Amino acid sequence: MSQINPQIIKERRRALGMSQEVLANKLGVSKVAVCWYETGARTPTMENFLKLADILDLSLDELTGREISVVASEDDEYSVKLPKRDLEILSELKKYNKLYKNLYSDPERTAKLIDRRMK
Numbered sequence: 001m002s003q004i005n006p007q008i009i010k011e012r013r014r015a016l017g018m019s020q021e022v023l024a025n026k027l028g029v030s031k032v033a034v035c036w037y038e039t040g041a042r043t044p045t046m047e048n049f050l051k052l053a054d055i056l057d058l059s060l061d062e063l064t065g066r067e068i069s070v071v072a073s074e075d076d077e078y079s080v081k082l083p084k085r086d087l088e089i090l091s092e093l094k095k096y097n098k099l100y101k102n103l104y105s106d107p108e109r110t111a112k113l114i115d116r117r118m119k
Helices: 006-015 020-027 031-039 046-055 084-093 097-105 107-118
Strands: 067-070 080-083
Touching: 006 031, 020 031, 020 046, 080 084, 084 097, 097 107
Parallel strands: none
Antiparallel strands: 067 080
């Protein structure tokens, strides 16, 4: 099993307006156990990992931090799921203004140029 992302549990629980105690009751564990999950001090059992995903309405990839749901605005009912690593790469690329503009305007050509320079 992939390592659970503690921050996601806390953020999602709060977004749903749920206290640690309420989440604990739904999971059938103590409030302290939920606190441990949210700090990374303990990892839930496989059964509780699956329950967490259901209760928090997250995919297993989202719960482990492997995918992030991206939406244009909060009102949109559709989203695209991207691996977290892809978002990190995009964030890093944006730091290089000229490169980012070239990738944005002609991604295929720019990627080929970069690939050739790396060989």
